[in-house]
Amino acid sequence: MLRMVPLPMLGRNLQVYQYDTYDQSIVDARVAEFRDQVERRLSGHLTEDQFKPLRLMNGLYLQLHAYMLRVAIPYGTLSSTQMRVLGDIARAYDRGYGHFTTRQNLQFNWIKLADTPDILEKLAKVEMHAIQTSGNCIRNISSDQFAGAAADERTDPRPWAELLRQWSTFHPEFSYLPRKFKIAVIAADEDRAAMRLHDIGLRITQQDGVAGAQVYVGGGMGRTPMIAPLVNDFVPLSDLMSYLEACLRVYNRYGRRDNMYKARIKILIHEIGVDKYRAEVAEEFAHIKTLGIDPPQAEFDRIAAFFADPAFADTTADAPVDRSDAGFAAWLDQNTHAHKRAGYTIVTISLKPTGGIPGDASADQIDAMADLAEAYSFAELRVTHAQNIVLPHVRSADLRAVYDRLVAIGLAEANLDLITDIIACPGLDYCSLANARSIPLAQKIADRFADPVRQRDLGELKLKISGCINACGHHHAGHIGILGVDRKGTENYQLLLGGSGAEDVSLGKITGPGFSEDGVVDAIERVTDRYLAERTDGERFVDTYRRIGMEPFKEAIYG
Amino acid sequence: MVEALRLRDDAAHDEPAVTLDAFLGQSNATAVRIEAGDDARLLLPHLDRLALIEVSFPKFRDGRGYSAGRILREAGYTGELRAEGDVLVDQIPLMRRCGFDSFAPAAPVDPAALERALERYDHVYQAAADGQVPVWKLRHG
Known part of the structure; x- marks a missing residue:
């Protein structure tokens, strides 16, 4: 029998899962x-x-x-x-x-x-693959990009995600599902992974000292956006694979296959109701649990060991960060987050430079980010669902050096979560499904709001663009969302307000008639102007929208 | 009728399969065919007198039959379990893992490609209906 032998490829001291x-x-x-x-x-x-x-x-x-x-x-x-x-x-x-x-x-x-x-x-x-990144199967498991580093997390969700990756890889029963199936796992109060907009969203929690997960099922974007309802408030780790298998089996058997646009699990749950779905899953679970398909705690522990903390330095003698440079200070304020370890900081590298393509990086920039991770972040990087890159463990004393290097490679844009930190799908420039271009529109919006002072004044404002109703650009979840449609052969853009993919999850609402490409940029500006006029202290755009509603914005846009 | 590819040693069952409705309606048939939308669990009280269950795959994208196969095996069915219809060579390894041991593809399958497909993976991540030991069990003995 093969013995479990760790392979030497990635190096010994990494905090990522390593293949045996x-x-x-x-x-x-x-x-x-x-x-x-x-x-x-x-x-x-x-x-x-x-x-x-x-x-x-x-x-x-x-x-x-x-x-x-x-x-x-x-x-x-x-x-x-x-x-x-x-x-x-x-x-x-x-x-x-x-x-x-x-x-x-x-x-x-x-x-x-x-x-x-x-x-x-x-x-x-290098222990990578393209398995199940598409198709009507369980897709890449997504998670919190600050996992293992965030000050606000209860535990590291990645061992759970890796357990799910293995369970879902070439799953024999669930490789020809009615439609694609996306799972996200988080373990913090703040939701940085749009957990409830997934087919299954898991929030890791504890009950009476036992680790387990809250299970949300039936969220998603696409042409029928839905927020996942809670299906089970606590499934212990020791039952989790059986429970998920039950969730998937009910879907595989009863999900619609007559119409691909109604084939996601959210439609099944919407049609039969969450109570009926929950009961079906419970019945299936009672049966599946007898089959012995849940890995033992020892397997979870084996995986979790890969995600142990890196060898943090003693930072007690580190000098405080010198914020006298305004550009550096702005970047610190916008692109860094609190780390669980004193003296360390989480850095997000924005892949949204003005005029760039959201999420694109050149080969040289990819190499440069790898160099930075090696020099300053224990050789580890993260990709965020907002299409940026994270250096999870930067010693605060090194922040200036990291920033200077980012300036040199053109990736020091201090715009994280600001209006120019746009999520955009590839759109009609690449995608055969798209009705409209996304990237040139993102560039026009970024140009219009390029002034960093203006962006910072507008504050947190998540803008998301999809080039068709399949919603790959998450427009339903944007504080401001844009949906490209085809209107009699010309590209037309609908504007949505009030969505969120975070812990305050909500779906955006369409303002009214759509716009041309330039028209929608103007409309956004009228929306942000109205926000500035209406906001009270400390209110983000989405907070103001929730307080005053759609009408004042409609009036600003359509007069 | 297409000759089935059988991955079991017993003699082929030669009684034609009847529909699920016919079977449940007082038939004493020993072979039944279920359509993709049929509930395989309706057969569970009768498994001991069945020698052949044929599961229809009307389109290769329609994966309901994978669940049907596992449900039947999980309930202890040991007779022939046949996948019939739009069954492609690259799907047969997954169907085997779900308990199918007989295949009647509508289009001919290249035997060499099938052999390669069936021997491709030495290890699997999850327990299913084929008795293969998942790697988590190998890791922990």
Whole structure:
């Protein structure tokens, strides 16, 4: 029998999950399998229709101009070594760019089908893959980008997410679900992962000293946005896989398959009601629990050990951070968060420079971020669902050095959670589903609000753009959301106000008739002007909107 | 009728499969066919007299049959469990894990590709209906 042997690839002292021979053998087999499938496709043994679900389950989409490969970054955590390989692939097989996504993954937009097996092989060498980054299966598990570092977390959600990653990988029963299935795990009061806008959202908690999860089921965006209701207030860790298996089995059996737009689990729960769904799951769970499919506590502990704290330095003698430079101080205020350890800080690198493409990074920037992680953050990075990058463990005394380096590589934009920190889908520039362009609009909005003083004055304002109703740009969850539609052959943009993907989750409402590209930028400005006129002390845009409602904004927009 | 690919040693069952309705309506048939939308649990009281259960996969994207297979095996069914219809070579390993041991694909399957597919993975992450030991169990003995 194979013994469990940790592999040496990523280095000993990392705080990321590291493959043993079992994990590696599964990922290696996947590369061989996909190579076989690509060969059969290229030789004509598989039709495009038959190949499509196979390539999709490996994150390979056929877009407008080329294939797009979506690489999984499980729960958004990666090492500097892995980050560098992403840069290498961008250089060798793409046009020198990678695009970080709202599911904490990375997409390459200019890939050749024949190259994909070699790319997957390169990824497998650093314990990465593209498994289930698309298709009607359980997708990459997402989580809090500040996991293991945040001052406000109860526990690190990543061991839970890794347990789920393994359970969901090539799940034999749930690989041909009615529709895609997204799971998020958080363990803090603040929700940085849009947990309740997932098919399943888990919040890790404790009851009587036992670790477990609150289970929310049936959230999602898309054309019918819904906030997930609570289905179970506490499922202990020892039952969690059985319980999730029950949740999925009920969906796999009863979810609609007659209409892909009504096939997500949110529609099933909406149609049968949450009480009926909960009862069905309970019945299924009672049966599944007898099968012995839950891993033992020892397996959780084995995984959790990988996520132990790094070797934090004694920072008691560190000098306080010198805030005399205004640019640096602004960046500190906007792009850093409190760390659980005194003397350390969480840094978010904005991938939203004015005029840039939200979430894009060049191969050189990817390398530079890997260098920064090695020098200042225990060789670890995170991807956020808002398409930015996090250095989770920066010694506060090093913040100035990190900032100076970010200035040098053009990634020191101090706009985290401000109006120019825009989430945008690839839109009509890349995507075959889109009705309208997203990226040029994001750039126009960023240009209009480029003045940093003005942005800071507007405060937290989450602006999200989708180029079609599939809502990849999370427009329903934007404080300001924009939805691109096709109106008689021209691109038209609807404006939504009042959404949120955070712990104060809500869905945005459409203001009224849509706009042209320039028109929507003007409308946003009228909205923000009205906010500035109406706000009371300390109110964010979304707070003012919730207090005064849609009418004053409508009046400002449509006169 | 297509000759089924059988991954079991006993002799093929030659009685034709009847519909679920016909079976439940007082038939003494020993072979039944369930459609993708049928509730496999309706068969559970009758498993001991069934030698063949055929599960229809009308489209390869329709994955309801995977749950049906597991439900039948989890209830102790040991007879032949056949996946019939739009069954593709790359799906057969997953179907095997859900308890299917017989396959009647509408389109012919390349035997070499099937053999490669079935032997591809040495390890699996989760317990299912095929008795394969999940890696968490291997890790902890």
